[in-house]
Amino acid sequence: MEPVLELRQVSKRYPGHEAVRELSLQVPRGALFSLLGPSGCGKTTTLRLVAGFEQPTTGDIYLNGVRINSLKPYERNVSTVFQNYALFPHLTVRGNIEFGLRRRTAEAERRVRELIELMHLEGKEDRRISEISGGERQRVALARSLAVAPEVLLLDEPLSALDPKLRKQVRAELRSLQRRVGVTFVLVTHDQEEALSISDLIGVMNQGRLEQVGEPREVYQRPRTRFVASFLGAVNWVDGVGVRPEATRISSTPPTADVGSIPATVRETIFLGNCIHVEAELEDGEVVVAEVGWQDGRFARGDRVYLWWDRADELRFTE
Amino acid sequence: MLAPAAVWMAVFVAAPLGVVAAYSFLTRGPYGGLSEPWTLENYVRLADPLYLRIVARSFRIAAVTTALCLLLGFPLALFLARSGRRKHLLLALVILPFWTSYLVRTYAWMFLLRDTGLVNTLLVEAGLIEQPLPLLYNEGAVILGLVYGHLPFMVLPLFAALERLDRSLIEAAADLGARPLQTLFRVVLPLARPGLVAGALLVFIPCLGAYLTPDLLGGGKTVMVGNLIQNQFTAARDWPFGAAVSLALMALVMLGLAVFLRRGGERFL
Numbered sequence: 052m053e054p055v056l057e058l059r060q061v062s063k064r065y066p067g068h069e070a071v072r073e074l075s076l077q078v079p080r081g082a083l084f085s086l087l088g089p090s091g092c093g094k095t096t097t098l099r100l101v102a103g104f105e106q107p108t109t110g111d112i113y114l115n116g117v118r119i120n121s122l123k124p125y126e127r128n129v130s131t132v133f134q135n136y137a138l139f140p141h142l143t144v145r146g147n148i149e150f151g152l153r154r155r156t157a158e159a160e161r162r163v164r165e166l167i168e169l170m171h172l173e174g175k176e177d178r179r180i181s182e183i184s185g186g187e188r189q190r191v192a193l194a195r196s197l198a199v200a201p202e203v204l205l206l207d208e209p210l211s212a213l214d215p216k217l218r219k220q221v222r223a224e225l226r227s228l229q230r231r232v233g234v235t236f237v238l239v240t241h242d243q244e245e246a247l248s249i250s251d252l253i254g255v256m257n258q259g260r261l262e263q264v265g266e267p268r269e270v271y272q273r274p275r276t277r278f279v280a281s282f283l284g285a286v287n288w289v290d291g292v293g294v295r296p297e298a299t300r301i302s303s304t305p306p307t308a309d310v311g312s313i314p315a316t317v318r319e320t321i322f323l324g325n326c327i328h329v330e331a332e333l334e335d336g337e338v339v340v341a342e343v344g345w346q347d348g349r350f351a352r353g354d355r356v357y358l359w360w361d362r363a364d365e366l367r368f369t370e
Numbered sequence: 371m372l373a374p375a376a377v378w379m380a381v382f383v384a385a386p387l388g389v390v391a392a393y394s395f396l397t398r399g400p401y402g403g404l405s406e407p408w409t410l411e412n413y414v415r416l417a418d419p420l421y422l423r424i425v426a427r428s429f430r431i432a433a434v435t436t437a438l439c440l441l442l443g444f445p446l447a448l449f450l451a452r453s454g455r456r457k458h459l460l461l462a463l464v465i466l467p468f469w470t471s472y473l474v475r476t477y478a479w480m481f482l483l484r485d486t487g488l489v490n491t492l493l494v495e496a497g498l499i500e501q502p503l504p505l506l507y508n509e510g511a512v513i514l515g516l517v518y519g520h521l522p523f524m525v526l527p528l529f530a531a532l533e534r535l536d537r538s539l540i541e542a543a544a545d546l547g548a549r550p551l552q553t554l555f556r557v558v559l560p561l562a563r564p565g566l567v568a569g570a571l572l573v574f575i576p577c578l579g580a581y582l583t584p585d586l587l588g589g590g591k592t593v594m595v596g597n598l599i600q601n602q603f604t605a606a607r608d609w610p611f612g613a614a615v616s617l618a619l620m621a622l623v624m625l626g627l628a629v630f631l632r633r634g635g636e637r638f639l
Contacts, residue, residue, distance in 0.1 A: 102541075102545060103544075103545075104541055104544075104545075123544065124541065124544040124545050125544045125545070125546075125547045125548055125549055129545075130545055130546065131541075131542070131545045133538050133541075133542060135536075135538060137536065137538035137539050137541065137542040138542075139539060139542070139543075139557060139561075140561070141557075141560045141561055150543070150546050150548075150556070151546030151547050151548075153547070195546065196545075196546075199546055199547060
């Protein structure tokens with residue numbers, strides 16, 4: 052199936068700084084695609100290139116197979132949920148949601164009503180933006196963007212402005228909303244847990260480059276680069292091989308099966324409630340962590356142990 | 371803490387106003403002084419069509435000047451607000467004319483506009499016209515002078531309002547399909563309204579009472595309320611009537627503002 056959005060060899064250079072480097076990616080229709088990376092990696096610039104607020108220095112952007120490089124933001128059928136929501140303070144909730152609807156037809160009215168219901172904004176229609184909560188503002192921003200029936204909805208750090216307690220709840224709601232409306236979402240985030248938990252596909256960016264694209268499980272378990280491996284979670288570096296802490300086991304005798312293993316000395320045992328982190332020092336001085344269940348927490352400081360792991364859990368990098 | 375302000379207001383605002391108000395109910399003496407009896411005659415005289423025409427003309431000129439300042443000032447303020455690091459330098463240039471006396475600047479316009487002035491000379495030399503154009507001593511010249519003198523009062527509050535405008539709102543409007551002109555009318559203008567209203571008041575009110583510009587550039591032919599007042603206090607030596615016209619003008623402006631504020635105008639300020 053043809054991707055709804057495609058970037059081919061897109062670069063964006065500013066004087067003295069290359070924000071996006073030869074980035075190519077395809078977003079399948081109906082997917083929730085996350086661009087994940089640290090701040091300054093070019094993910095927001097990529098989003099702005101798709102929205103049309105910035106022009107690529109080189110490369111092409113296609114929407115439904117049509118090159119949209121030269122189209123203005125108002126000519127592109129994509130819509131953005133801004134990080135600060137960018138709601139119009141002089142309009143009401145309804146006024147904001149209606150903004151992108153050209154004509155006040157019965158069809159448009161119905162659509163606005165549907166979105167108000169979908170976003171649980173009933174009774175708030177005539178409030179000003181300053182009179183509603185942060186969570187409500189986010190829902191107004193979503194409704195306003197969905198009202199124009201975009202091919203792709205672009206979300207710039209949609210959860211970062213929310214209370215940390217609300218975040219987990221809202222991210223689940225965002226996922227179920229995306230499934231219900233069926234619109235392709237491209238979401239920018241620096242939070243790997245957020246990306247892993249809600250995405251169909253994750254593109255991991257670093258210094259303007261897209262390092263890997265894949266399903267959450269794939270980028271976590273089969274990272275192609277050291278950067279991807281360490282950005283998505285903790286990694287123990289043992290003999291040049293990467294092993295996730297939760298794949299690292301511990302025993303007091305050398306393992307007999309064909310597994311990877313290395314002797315170590317326990318330095319610390321940290322009880323975390325749902326699991327235990329055993330910190331152990333290798334002979335070369337490297338400190339690694341084994342995340343084990345509480346029944347394996349019997350090791351004490353100074354114990355000589357063997358760390359071992361399934362060969363299949365070793366992280367191998369192509370570069 | 372309010373006491374110094376109250377004293378200041380009493381000495382420099384209330385007392386002089388009281389004097390003017392008292393004068394307006396007195397009678398002109400035989401030699402131009404003030405004398406009794408107390409009377410309302412000065413206010414009754416204002417209803418004379420001759421004076422009503424002057425008041426109407428003043429309102430018209432002030433309104434046209436305000437409209438022109440808006441048309442010229444808005445694009446300028448928008449440009450300034452978008453000028454990045456240079457904007458404060460450019461803003462200083464807008465204020466620069468204030469470093470020279472308004473009187474001198476008005477005379478400069480006379481040198482530009484008169485029959486043997488720079489504009490007419492250049493046009494004649496270029497062969498575009500044979501006779502000098504009547505650029506000076508008419509209502510157009512007065513409006514030109516007022517627009518020139520008051521444009522900064524429109525630009526400054528507009529600039530302040532536009533500079534505060536969040537760029538992402540303009541991007542959001544474009545993102546939702548609004549063309550630049552639609553964004554201007556649906557987002558930028560409504561959000562710049564406090565600056566717009568402040569600028570309009572700062573231009574309209576002083577223009578309504580202007581007397582220097584109509585005197586010099588209107589050549590005494592375009593008489594505005596300010597000239598009428600000045601004339602009563604000087605040549606006509608009729609202080610009571612001059613005082614009555616002053617108070618009437620002030621009352622009109624205050625009434626206009628009060629109506630505006632009562633109709634919810636304060637939320638624009």
